Amino acid sequence: MTQIKKVVKVGIADLNIAKSPDVIRTSGLGSCVGVVVYDLNEQIAGMSHIMLPDSQLTKQTSMNAYKYADTAIDVLIEKLLAQHARKLFLKAKIAGGAQMFQMNSTSDVMRIGPRNVDAVMERLKRHQIPIVASDVGGSNGRTIEFDPSTGELHIRTVSKDEKII
Amino acid sequence: MAKKLTTIQKDVLREIGNIGAGNATTSMSQMIQKEITMEVPSVNIVTINEMMELIGGPEKLIVAIFFRIQGEITGTVYFILSLEEAQFFIDQMTQMNQLKLMDENNHLNEMAMSILQEIANILTGSYLTALADFTDLHMLPSVPYISVDMAAATLVTGLLELQTVTDHAIIINTKIQSMTTEDSIKGHFLLVPDPDSIQKFFHALGIE
Numbered sequence: 001m002t003q004i005k006k007v008v009k010v011g012i013a014d015l016n017i018a019k020s021p022d023v024i025r026t027s028g029l030g031s032c033v034g035v036v037v038y039d040l041n042e043q044i045a046g047m048s049h050i051m052l053p054d055s056q057l058t059k060q061t062s063m064n065a066y067k068y069a070d071t072a073i074d075v076l077i078e079k080l081l082a083q084h085a086r087k088l089f090l091k092a093k094i095a096g097g098a099q100m101f102q103m104n105s106t107s108d109v110m111r112i113g114p115r116n117v118d119a120v121m122e123r124l125k126r127h128q129i130p131i132v133a134s135d136v137g138g139s140n141g142r143t144i145e146f147d148p149s150t151g152e153l154h155i156r157t158v159s160k161d162e163k164i165i
Numbered sequence: 166m167a168k169k170l171t172t173i174q175k176d177v178l179r180e181i182g183n184i185g186a187g188n189a190t191t192s193m194s195q196m197i198q199k200e201i202t203m204e205v206p207s208v209n210i211v212t213i214n215e216m217m218e219l220i221g222g223p224e225k226l227i228v229a230i231f232f233r234i235q236g237e238i239t240g241t242v243y244f245i246l247s248l249e250e251a252q253f254f255i256d257q258m259t260q261m262n263q264l265k266l267m268d269e270n271n272h273l274n275e276m277a278m279s280i281l282q283e284i285a286n287i288l289t290g291s292y293l294t295a296l297a298d299f300t301d302l303h304m305l306p307s308v309p310y311i312s313v314d315m316a317a318a319t320l321v322t323g324l325l326e327l328q329t330v331t332d333h334a335i336i337i338n339t340k341i342q343s344m345t346t347e348d349s350i351k352g353h354f355l356l357v358p359d360p361d362s363i364q365k366f367f368h369a370l371g372i373e
Binding site: 013031051052058064067100141158 | 213214217222223224226231270271272310311312313314315316317318319321322325328329330331332
């Protein structure tokens with residue numbers, strides 16, 4: 001019997017796991033960063049849509065761990081390992097971190113894209129997960145879709161054709 | 166932040182949207198010499214993902230101009246248009262059909278962008294002025310920030326400060342449209358006050 005391919009969706013400040021033949025997608029990454037961590041042998045991938053760089057920024061008593069780079073990546077890896085991904089084989093691909101608005105302001109909030117990218121790279125490094133491909137920066141929104149069976153990350157923007165990394 | 170508002174609190178926030186957008190609508194009518202109407206504002210407490218659904222989904226291509234508000238009230242105000250509506254505005258303002266916001270290759274025109282920024286500046290200015298007069302609270306818009314892209318990509322930036330405080334935002338959404346059917350403009354004004362400012366609005370208007 002052929003399995004039906006589903007699209008697992010990841011919202012903003014959200015994360016999820018998908019196994020082949022399903023694919024996993026998040027829409028409209030601006031300054032947010034989409035992080036895919038996957039084990040190609042097991043054909044399993046986790047995707048996180050990260051909004052802010054550091055959980056230290058929170059002023060909430062019960063915060064959403066999926067919102068911040070440091071906490072979200074920790075949870076993502078935990079969930080993957082719980083579903084039999086093997087830590088040694090994990091690889092990452094990342095996209096997003098754009099600066100959506102042209103501005104002179106040097107305020108931290110407005111530079112959030114690059115800060116998110118730095119935070120994500122730092123956290124992945126701490127977990128010793130190599131980033132094998134990335135498409136970050138610029139000033140365009142991105143929708144990304146990852147296929148755990150091929151390891152391909154499809155990136156779509158408003159102004160350009162789809163690209164695959 | 167409370168996840169529920171009382172009926173009277175909702176009414177007050179709706180009235181805030183009414184007064185602000187009412188004034189902005191008048192400015193807009195004068196600017197394009199056409200009659201503009203507005204709908205009764207809706208007040209919703211939503212997560213950021215629910216907010217995207219209000220606009221038409223995270224991938225919807227929109228023209229968003231946003232302002233951070235500073236002063237006694239802080240928050241974010243968005244003026245949101247579809248591409249066609251934004252183009253209609255540009256045509257009305259320039260009195261010629263040469264200036265295209267987006268060309269065949271999906272490249273944006275700087276001049277058209279700056280016209281939209283200026284329109285939003287005037288409209289948001291009149292929105293906030295009416296609000297400041299009504300509540301006797303001081304509020305000042307930042308310079309306009311414009312982006313033409315997917316809704317999720319553009320709207321998140323104005324909410325980042327709020328997002329460190331809460332997962333929910335109170336959104337006062339007013340839809341506006343022109344009376345004439347054939348060339349209709351529809352736009353959204355979204356006012357998203359920071360959580361502290363909601364209390365200030367209630368206090369200024371005599372409810373707690």
